[in-house]
Amino acid sequence: MKELRWGLLAAGTIAAEFAAGVDESKHGVLEAVAARSGDRAAEFASRFEVPKCYGSYEDLLADPDVDAVYISTPHPLHGAWAIRAAEAGKHILCEKPLTVSVSEAEKVIEAARANDVFLMEAFMYRLHPQIRRLAELISSGAIGEVRAVDVAFSYNFATPRLTDPALGGGGIFDVGCYCTSLARLVSQAATGQDVVEPEEVLGMARLDENGVDEVAFGLLRLPGGVLAQLACGFQLTQDDHIRVYGSQGQLYVPKPAWIHEMRKPKTSQIILTPEGGEPEVIEVEATQGLFAREADHVAAHLADRQAPELTWAETLANLRTLERWRAAVAR
Amino acid sequence: MKELRWGLLAAGTIAAEFAAGVDESKHGVLEAVAARSGDRAAEFASRFEVPKCYGSYEDLLADPDVDAVYISTPHPLHGAWAIRAAEAGKHILCEKPLTVSVSEAEKVIEAARANDVFLMEAFMYRLHPQIRRLAELISSGAIGEVRAVDVAFSYNFATPRLTDPALGGGGIFDVGCYCTSLARLVSQAATGQDVVEPEEVLGMARLDENGVDEVAFGLLRLPGGVLAQLACGFQLTQDDHIRVYGSQGQLYVPKPAWIHEMRKPKTSQIILTPEGGEPEVIEVEATQGLFAREADHVAAHLADRQAPELTWAETLANLRTLERWRAAVAR
Numbered sequence: 001m002k003e004l005r006w007g008l009l010a011a012g013t014i015a016a017e018f019a020a021g022v023d024e025s026k027h028g029v030l031e032a033v034a035a036r037s038g039d040r041a042a043e044f045a046s047r048f049e050v051p052k053c054y055g056s057y058e059d060l061l062a063d064p065d066v067d068a069v070y071i072s073t074p075h076p077l078h079g080a081w082a083i084r085a086a087e088a089g090k091h092i093l094c095e096k097p098l099t100v101s102v103s104e105a106e107k108v109i110e111a112a113r114a115n116d117v118f119l120m121e122a123f124m125y126r127l128h129p130q131i132r133r134l135a136e137l138i139s140s141g142a143i144g145e146v147r148a149v150d151v152a153f154s155y156n157f158a159t160p161r162l163t164d165p166a167l168g169g170g171g172i173f174d175v176g177c178y179c180t181s182l183a184r185l186v187s188q189a190a191t192g193q194d195v196v197e198p199e200e201v202l203g204m205a206r207l208d209e210n211g212v213d214e215v216a217f218g219l220l221r222l223p224g225g226v227l228a229q230l231a232c233g234f235q236l237t238q239d240d241h242i243r244v245y246g247s248q249g250q251l252y253v254p255k256p257a258w259i260h261e262m263r264k265p266k267t268s269q270i271i272l273t274p275e276g277g278e279p280e281v282i283e284v285e286a287t288q289g290l291f292a293r294e295a296d297h298v299a300a301h302l303a304d305r306q307a308p309e310l311t312w313a314e315t316l317a318n319l320r321t322l323e324r325w326r327a328a329v330a331r
Numbered sequence: 332m333k334e335l336r337w338g339l340l341a342a343g344t345i346a347a348e349f350a351a352g353v354d355e356s357k358h359g360v361l362e363a364v365a366a367r368s369g370d371r372a373a374e375f376a377s378r379f380e381v382p383k384c385y386g387s388y389e390d391l392l393a394d395p396d397v398d399a400v401y402i403s404t405p406h407p408l409h410g411a412w413a414i415r416a417a418e419a420g421k422h423i424l425c426e427k428p429l430t431v432s433v434s435e436a437e438k439v440i441e442a443a444r445a446n447d448v449f450l451m452e453a454f455m456y457r458l459h460p461q462i463r464r465l466a467e468l469i470s471s472g473a474i475g476e477v478r479a480v481d482v483a484f485s486y487n488f489a490t491p492r493l494t495d496p497a498l499g500g501g502g503i504f505d506v507g508c509y510c511t512s513l514a515r516l517v518s519q520a521a522t523g524q525d526v527v528e529p530e531e532v533l534g535m536a537r538l539d540e541n542g543v544d545e546v547a548f549g550l551l552r553l554p555g556g557v558l559a560q561l562a563c564g565f566q567l568t569q570d571d572h573i574r575v576y577g578s579q580g581q582l583y584v585p586k587p588a589w590i591h592e593m594r595k596p597k598t599s600q601i602i603l604t605p606e607g608g609e610p611e612v613i614e615v616e617a618t619q620g621l622f623a624r625e626a627d628h629v630a631a632h633l634a635d636r637q638a639p640e641l642t643w644a645e646t647l648a649n650l651r652t653l654e655r656w657r658a659a660v661a662r
Contacts, residue, residue: 147537147546147566147567148537148546148548148562148567150562150569156578156606200535202533202534202535202550203533203550204531204533204550204551204552204558205558206478206479206556206558215478215479215558217479217550217558217560219533219534219535219548219550220535221535225537227535227536227537227546227548229548229560229562231479231481231560235478235578236478236479236576237576237580237581237604237606238481238574238576238581243569245567245568245569247487247566249568250568250569273568275487275568
C-alpha cells in the first residue's frame with residue numbers, strides 16, 4: 001500500500017493526538033500542517049517533525065504532496081473547509097460532527113462525490129476492537145432480545161469553544177454525538193440493519209444564558225424496540241459508560257474506547273452478565289492506538305471513498321439524530 | 332406510647348413483609364388480618380401469629396380492637412378501601428401509589444381529614460437513615476450545586492398483577508414511583524423546599540400489547556435547576572442505583588434502601604466522590620428493619636395525622652408527577 005501523506009487543517013489538541021497517531025500508523029505520514037497563524041503552524045511542525053507548515057489552510061490545500069487532510073477546526077468551519085478540500089482533490093477525514101447541520105453535511109458529501117475523494121467523519125471509536133466486539137456480542141444474541149441502552153459521556157470543565165454558540169458549543173455536539181452514534185450502533189447490531197435512525201427523540205438540558213447545552217439528557221426510540229437513555233455534558237462528572245440491557249442479560253463497558261484509549265493500545269473490558277448469572281469479564285486487546293488505527297483505516301478504504309463502518313449514510317443518520325436532540329432541548 | 336394495634340387489609344407478599352416488621356417494631360402489634368378468602372386469612376394469621384382473621388375487609392374494619400390498617404391490595408383498590416377505613420375511624424398506612432389517580436387521592440385525603448385519622452403512603456424508604464443521610468449531604472453542599480440525578484429501579488420478571496392494566500400494572504406504578512419520589516427528594520434537599528414538583532416531564536416506554544409500560548424512562552426538570560434521569564421496569568435487570576451529580580462532586584448509592592434492605596437492619600453505603608478527588612465510603616447504620624421502622628413511624632406521628640417526611644402534599648406531588656410520566660409514555 002502506498003504511503004498516505006497527511007495534511008492537518010488546524011493545530012489544536014485533537015490535531016496533536018491525530019499527529020501522534022499518524023506517526024504510529026503503518027500507512028500514514030505527516031506531510032504538512034496549517035494553522036491560523038504561521039507561528040502556531042511552525043511550532044506544531046517542530047513538535048511533531050512535520051516537514052511543511054502553512055499559516056493558511058488554502059496554502060496547505062494547494063500543496064500537491066498532500067493526499068489527505070484531517071480537519072479539526074471548530075465545528076462550524078468543518079463544512080466549508082471539507083468542501084474546499086474536496087475541490088482541491090484531497091481525501092478527507094473530518095472531526096465530528098461533520099458539520100453543524102444536516103443540509104451542510106449533504107453539501108460536503110456532494111462535494112466528495114463530485115470530486116471523487118474519500119470522506120469520513122472521524123468517529124474513531126467505531127473502529128476500536130472493543131466496540132466491534134460489543135456489536136458482535138449483541139448481534140450474536142449474547143443478551144437475548146435487546147431492550148435498552150444507557151450511554152453517558154461527560155466531563156466537568158468548560159473551554160471558550162464549548163460555551164460559544166457561534167463555535168458550535170454545547171455538550172451534545174462535543175460528546176453527545178458519541179452517545180447517539182453508540183445507541184444507533186446498538187440498534188443496528190440488534191436488528192442487523194446497516195444504518196438506523198430513531199423513531200422518536202426526546203431531550204432535556206441545562207442551557208446556559210446563551211442557550212448552550214451544558215448538561216443534556218436524551219431518550220431515543222430505536223428500531224428493534226430498543227430504547228436509549230443518553231447523558232452528556234461539560235458540567236457533569238459522570239463515569240462514562242455503555243450498558244446494554246437484553247432479555248437474557250446485560251453488557252457493560254466501564255471505559256468506552258472513545259476517550260479511555262487515545263494513543264497507546266490497551267486491553268479493555270466488556271462485562272457480560274447473563275440473566276441471573278455471574279459477570280464474565282471479556283478482555284479485548286487492541287494492537288494499535290485509536291488514531292493510528294483511524295489513519296490506517298482511511299488508507300485501507302481510500303479507493304472505496306467511504307469506510308464501511310462510517311459511511312456517508314451513517315454520518316447523515318447521526319447528524320439528523322443530533323439535530324433532533326438539539327431541537328428537543330432548545331426551549 | 333400506647334401500643335398500636337394493626338389490621339392488615341390483604342395478605343400478600345408485601346403484607347407478609349409488613350407483618351414481620353410489626354413483629355420487630357417497638358410500638359406496633361398485629362391484631363387482625365383480612366383476605367379475600369377466609370382460608371387465606373387463616374393461613375396468614377397462623378403463619379404470623381395474628382390473633383384474628385377475617386375473610387372480608389369490611390369485617391376487619393368493623394373490629395373495634397384495630398387502631399390502624401395497612402392496605403396492600405392491588406393498586407386500583409387502595410383508594411376505595413382507604414376511604415372506607417377512614418370512615419371506620421381507622422388510621423391508615425397505604426401501599427404506594429396511594430391511588431391510581433390524583434383526583435382519587437384527593438378524595439382519600441379528604442376522607443382522612445373529615446374522619447380525623449392518620450394517613451401515610453407507605454414510601455418506607457424515605458424513613459431509612461441512608462436516604463436521610465443522602466438528603467443531608469445534598470443540603471449541606473457536599474457536592475456543591477446539584478445539577479442532575481440518575482435513578483434506576485427495575486427487575487426482569489412479570490407477574491399477572493404487573494401486566495394487567497385493570498390492576499394498575501406497569502413498571503411506573505410499581506417501581507417508577509420510587510424514582511420520581513427520590514428525584515423530587517433530591518430537588519427538595521437542594522432547594523430547601525418541603526415539596527417540589529417537576530417543571531417538565533418527558534417519558535418514553537416499551538409498552539406491551541395492552542398498553543402496560545414494561546420498561547420506562549423519564550426525564551424531569553426540577554426546581555433548583557436539577558435534571559433527573561429515571562429508569563424503571565419489570566423487563567430490565569439494571570443495577571438499581573442513585574447518582575447525584577453536583578458542581579463539586581457526586582454521590583452514589585449502589586444499593587438504595589428501597590429494596591436492598593427489607594427486614595434485617597444492615598449497614599449500607601453512600602459513596603461521596605469530591606470533584607477530582609478519591610471516593611469516600613460513608614457507612615450508614617440502621618438499627619431497625621425498614622418495615623419495623625415504618626410501623627413505629629406511624630405510631631410516633633399518629634397524633635399529627637401526617638408524617639413529616641410523607642405529608643399529604645408530598646403524596647399528591649408525587650402522584651401528579653407519576654400521572655404526567657404515565658401520560659408522557661402513552662402513545
